[in-house]
Amino acid sequence: MKNTDKKIELNDASFERDLEEITALFDGIYQKNKLGTPPLAVVEKIHHEAYLHSLRLRFRQKVRQTMRIAIAAAALLLLLAGGMRINSVQQSNRWIEVINQLCIVCDAELLKDESLEVSNAVLADLLMEMQGLDAETYFAFN
Amino acid sequence: MNFDEMSDSELMSAYVKGASKAFYALESRYQRQLFAWLVGSLSNRSDAEDLYQDIWLRIIKNAESFKDVSFKAWMWKIARNRVIDFRRKKRPDLTLDATFKEDDQPLVDRVQSLDPGPARQVENNDLTQKVFAIVDQLPPAQREVFLLRVQAHLTFNEIAENLNIPLNTALGRMHDAMNKVKKQLMEVL
Numbered sequence A: 001m002k003n004t005d006k007k008i009e010l011n012d013a014s015f016e017r018d019l020e021e022i023t024a025l026f027d028g029i030y031q032k033n034k035l036g037t038p039p040l041a042v043v044e045k046i047h048h049e050a051y052l053h054s055l056r057l058r059f060r061q062k063v064r065q066t067m068r069i070a071i072a073a074a075a076l077l078l079l080l081a082g083g084m085r086i087n088s089v090q091q092s093n094r095w096i097e098v099i100n101q102l103c104i105v106c107d108a109e110l111l112k113d114e115s116l117e118v119s120n121a122v123l124a125d126l127l128m129e130m131q132g133l134d135a136e137t138y139f140a141f142n
Numbered sequence B: 001m002n003f004d005e006m007s008d009s010e011l012m013s014a015y016v017k018g019a020s021k022a023f024y025a026l027e028s029r030y031q032r033q034l035f036a037w038l039v040g041s042l043s044n045r046s047d048a049e050d051l052y053q054d055i056w057l058r059i060i061k062n063a064e065s066f067k068d069v070s071f072k073a074w075m076w077k078i079a080r081n082r083v084i085d086f087r088r089k090k091r092p093d094l095t096l097d098a099t100f101k102e103d104d105q106p107l108v109d110r111v112q113s114l115d116p117g118p119a120r121q122v123e124n125n126d127l128t129q130k131v132f133a134i135v136d137q138l139p140p141a142q143r144e145v146f147l148l149r150v151q152a153h154l155t156f157n158e159i160a161e162n163l164n165i166p167l168n169t170a171l172g173r174m175h176d177a178m179n180k181v182k183k184q185l186m187e188v189l
Helices: A003-010 A013-032 A040-111 A116-129 A135-141 B008-016 B020-042 B045-061 B071-090 B107-113 B118-125 B127-136 B140-150 B156-163 B167-188
Strands: none
Touching (some): A013 B127, A013 B140, A013 B167, A040 B008, A040 B020, A040 B045, B008 B020, B008 B071, B020 B140, B071 B156, B127 B167, B140 B156, B140 B167, B156 B167
16 A cells, blocks of 8 residues: 555544544543552652752853853953053153253253252253153252 | 742743742642543553652652743653653563472463452452453553543544654554454443
8 A cells, every 4th residue: 555545544534433432531540540640758759859950040040140240350450451551561661750850951061060050950850841741840850 | 929820841941940839739730631531551550550659759850951832842851751760660580481480380380370359350340440441451652642542531633742753653552452442342331
């Protein structure tokens, strides 16, 4: 018999009817003997395990969430620290520049054998001209 | 949250997010068909209870790895694999020529001497036992399709998908199984 023929035969009304009858018979037997439901203790144990596992899942999720926040915070701190370091390097470079300029001025003025007051005045002028040097720094040096 | 209106996948997803009640709803949705199928497949209620518990524990354990596929197909795959493993482990690795240490009596003799006592005979007269015996006698391939349709109430499409066989093969096996069961039931009833 060809497969197609068999399919047609299987889909006929008698097959459906027999199937319904046998299914009903089995359902009846299962219902009568209470074979369709597991004991309550088994179900409760499964539910208890499911509950414990859900707690574990929730805990894991919280840990993951905390880790994500911690990593983000650490990255932000690293960025800030990096920025501050760059800034401090730039500032120290500026100071080195100022000191170099002062040394050059001092040397030049001493060679000219001028008085200390004159040297100070020249130095003050130079400092005033220098970029990024505020009054506080100026007075500190003066 | 109304779990009854949620799909299987939605329930699994809710469970993975921590809603244990979603899992209870899922378990109760498949309780009858899975347990009935196990009882029919193993012909033993106690083994069915153990395996029922084991199957759901596996589902719980693997809940996080569940992808958005058919939960039903996933569950049946776990259940079938568990039953196959169980049968493999339970099958005694003995021949009929083997002997017991207790009395050195060959197994073949022991099997012949296992006549059912009066209590057992009464039990065997029960309709349930007879029906189970009829189903037990079916060839494994037919029995599998028969149980999945009659006890687990799966559609033929689901059975074919689950057993990885063409739909027509599933229908053919069911047809043959039904004929055998019907014929034997006629004699019994």
